[in-house]
Amino acid sequence: MIIPKEEIMKSNHLACPGCGAALAMRLALKALGKKTIVVIPACCWTIINGTWGNNFAGVPVFHTAFATTAAVAAGIRATLEMQGKDDITVMGWAGDGGTFDIGLQALSGAAERNDDIIYVCYDNEAYMNTGIQRSSATPIGAETTTTPSPIVKDRPKKDLMEIVAAHDVPYIASATVAYPTDLIKKFQKAKSKKGFKLIHILSPCPPGHKFPENKTVEISKLAVETGVFLLYEIEDGKYRINKKPKFKDLDEYLDIQGRFRNTPKEQREALKEAIKKRWEYLLVKAEHFG
Amino acid sequence: MKRLVLGGNDAVAYAVKQSHVDVVSAYPITPQTSIIEKIASFIASGDMKARFIKVESEHSAMAAAMGASAAGGRVFTATSSQGLLYMHEVLHWAAGASLPIVMANANRAVAPPWSIWAEQTDSLSQRDTGWIQFYASNSQEAYDILFLSFRLAERVKNPVMVCMDGFLVTHTKEPVVIFGDEIEEFISVKETTPLLEVDRPKAIGALAFPQDYMPVKIEQHKRISSALAEFKTLSDQFEKISSRRYDPVYVYGEENADIVIVAMGSNAETAHLAVDLLNRDGIKSKLVKIVMFRPFPKDELIKAFEGAEKIAVFDRNISMGKGGITKDEIVGALGINNVVGIVCGLGGADVTENDMVKVAKDILEGKIQEDMILWGGR
Numbered sequence: 001m002i003i004p005k006e007e008i009m010k011s012n013h014l015a016c017p018g019c020g021a022a023l024a025m026r027l028a029l030k031a032l033g034k035k036t037i038v039v040i041p042a043c044c045w046t047i048i049n050g051t052w053g054n055n056f057a058g059v060p061v062f063h064t065a066f067a068t069t070a071a072v073a074a075g076i077r078a079t080l081e082m083q084g085k086d087d088i089t090v091m092g093w094a095g096d097g098g099t100f101d102i103g104l105q106a107l108s109g110a111a112e113r114n115d116d117i118i119y120v121c122y123d124n125e126a127y128m129n130t131g132i133q134r135s136s137a138t139p140i141g142a143e144t145t146t147t148p149s150p151i152v153k154d155r156p157k158k159d160l161m162e163i164v165a166a167h168d169v170p171y172i173a174s175a176t177v178a179y180p181t182d183l184i185k186k187f188q189k190a191k192s193k194k195g196f197k198l199i200h201i202l203s204p205c206p207p208g209h210k211f212p213e214n215k216t217v218e219i220s221k222l223a224v225e226t227g228v229f230l231l232y233e234i235e236d237g238k239y240r241i242n243k244k245p246k247f248k249d250l251d252e253y254l255d256i257q258g259r260f261r262n263t264p265k266e267q268r269e270a271l272k273e274a275i276k277k278r279w280e281y282l283l284v285k286a287e288h289f290g
Numbered sequence: 291m292k293r294l295v296l297g298g299n300d301a302v303a304y305a306v307k308q309s310h311v312d313v314v315s316a317y318p319i320t321p322q323t324s325i326i327e328k329i330a331s332f333i334a335s336g337d338m339k340a341r342f343i344k345v346e347s348e349h350s351a352m353a354a355a356m357g358a359s360a361a362g363g364r365v366f367t368a369t370s371s372q373g374l375l376y377m378h379e380v381l382h383w384a385a386g387a388s389l390p391i392v393m394a395n396a397n398r399a400v401a402p403p404w405s406i407w408a409e410q411t412d413s414l415s416q417r418d419t420g421w422i423q424f425y426a427s428n429s430q431e432a433y434d435i436l437f438l439s440f441r442l443a444e445r446v447k448n449p450v451m452v453c454m455d456g457f458l459v460t461h462t463k464e465p466v467v468i469f470g471d472e473i474e475e476f477i478s479v480k481e482t483t484p485l486l487e488v489d490r491p492k493a494i495g496a497l498a499f500p501q502d503y504m505p506v507k508i509e510q511h512k513r514i515s516s517a518l519a520e521f522k523t524l525s526d527q528f529e530k531i532s533s534r535r536y537d538p539v540y541v542y543g544e545e546n547a548d549i550v551i552v553a554m555g556s557n558a559e560t561a562h563l564a565v566d567l568l569n570r571d572g573i574k575s576k577l578v579k580i581v582m583f584r585p586f587p588k589d590e591l592i593k594a595f596e597g598a599e600k601i602a603v604f605d606r607n608i609s610m611g612k613g614g615i616t617k618d619e620i621v622g623a624l625g626i627n628n629v630v631g632i633v634c635g636l637g638g639a640d641v642t643e644n645d646m647v648k649v650a651k652d653i654l655e656g657k658i659q660e661d662m663i664l665w666g667g668r
Contacts, residue, residue, distance in 0.1 A: 035488045052502040055493035060486040062360055063495035065383050068353035075357025078341040082312040109346030
């Protein structure tokens with residue numbers, strides 16, 4: 001596969017160096033094309049897209065209230081349907097706070113109605129735009145400003161993919177910027193399908209996860225190889241694992257990120273357990289519903 | 291034209307059906323629900339061609355309405371009380387983004403304790419969200435104001451809320467004149483403009499530093515303020531079709547009145563009777579009904595109060611620790627000191643014409659000099 005050459009997103013955006021979410025949008029828009037309308041709630045992308053008068057995404061953007069992404073996208077789609085414009089993709093683009101937490105109700109509503117939108121969660125595993133507070137997507141053991149050591153997060157992150165899968169929607173996929181062709185293929189597939197689509201992207205965050213900004217792709221890859229982040233799809237209820245983890249040593253993934261520097265040993269073990277359990281569940285599902 | 295016997299909710303649903311609405315997004319709540327049920331039945335029967343998004347909350351109802359409006363659709367929603375309060379954040383957003391959404395609100399008291407009955411504290415506490423607000427006193431007004439609202443919202447690029455007292459207006463069945471094709475030339479004019487166009491990619495609502503934020507807000511204030519003049523223009527057109535006239539302030543009764551009764555919503559219907567009774571008793575009196583509460587019709591009120599000796603404002607609402615909200619607005623805007631505020635009818639408590647007559651007489655006789663809460667007990 002050749003990655004489309006055309007750059008829709010502009011290069012002078014306001015993301016931090018090494019931002020996974022900026023790279024993810026760049027690739028997503030390459031896959032979707034210019035006929036895309038994006039809805040962005042409160043999140044890092046509120047800033048990345050530029051201040052008043054700017055629009056670095058290069059496609060129409062509606063900045064909206066934190067909890068409203070999926071509902072606003074559904075509304076846009078409804079009018080486009082009435083106008084007979086069926087060649088435009090409507091994409092919600094929210095962080096983990098706006099998805100796992102405050103926006104989950106609207107997301108569930110749109111998924112249950114099967115509104116014809118692509119909902120993307122770029123997941124940097126905490127409230128990064130407000131300065132690194134824990135969200136329900138923060139993994140066990142991670143330090144944030146609201147879970148400072150020694151009270152690091154002690155609960156596993158919500159399983160967003162499976163929550164949305166319970167709504168019986170046509171397409172759900174996970175992706176990372178370390179596998180750009182896989183990511184682009186998934187956006188193209190989402191675009192081609194009618195109804196509600198979810199794409200969950202792991203989005204490493206240099207200032208939030210505390211790693212050098214040239215390690216974003218490497219960390220994305222390690223997340224997949226260690227089994228921290230599972231690359232799979234659920235298409236019309238059928239599970240497909242896109243990349244079987246090598247189950248590399250988890251410490252390799254943790255030690256490269258400052259947010260796990262103070263993670264106690266038992267938390268590391270708990271994280272390993274959680275990874276193992278999720279993989280076993282997924283294997284069973286892929287075997288029975290593949 | 292034909293006459294049907296309708297409650298305010300049904301009248302609103304009929305107006306929505308005739309208004310070429312593209313998208314409805316709504317969530318049920320008493321006493322609004324029969325509006326959206328009626329709309330659903332119009333869509334089911336094929337009499338209305340709109341997309342109805344059955345959202346999972348009022349917060350999403352307004353959010354979906356925003357998306358639909360930003361894409362250039364004509365959009366309607368309806369709510370009440372707790373639902374309206376749940377929308378609060380998104381109400382600001384819709385107005386700030388200049389989206390011409392029209393919403394009906396069934397005025398209902400706010401819990402606790404739970405109440406489903408009439409009170410205007412719900413919508414008046416949304417005073418500062420940047421929405422144009424109308425208060426209908428009966429089914430015909432609700433019907434007519436809906437048409438005017440779609441046109442006004444799109445003309446000035448600002449959302450409009452049409453309020454009706456729960457049950458008293460929403461459910462009281464009255465004869466309503468329903469348009470046939472004669473409304474078509476008025477309501478088929480759509481001045482919606484899509485903000486989201488793939489050929490001209492813009493970002494709506496991006497982060498603004500103070501030097502950008504202030505001008506945007508000044509513009510928004512000008513936009514909603516222009517609704518007073520634009521309403522008059524549209525009202526002139528509407529009057530030619532319907533022979534019914536709507537102004538921001540409605541006046542009934544004697545010039546140079548000894549006592550002016552100010553009311554909004556269903557209280558104004560009662561005040562009509564009170565004014566008749568007072569005039570019969572030889573007390574020159576007048577009703578001043580606030581039809582449009584935002585933008586605030588200051589000049590119209592100054593004119594309506596000309597020659598008034600005393601002014602009694604009946605508020606079916608309360609700002610805790612202060613008193614009646616419209617009384618406060620009037621005094622604040624006009625700087626007059628011959629006004630007495632009467633908070634009444636909270637949570638659907640009855641307010642009768644005899645209550646109003648007694649209060650008016652007591653004010654004129656000097657027995658009531660301060661703001662008061664009208665409550666005779668159970």
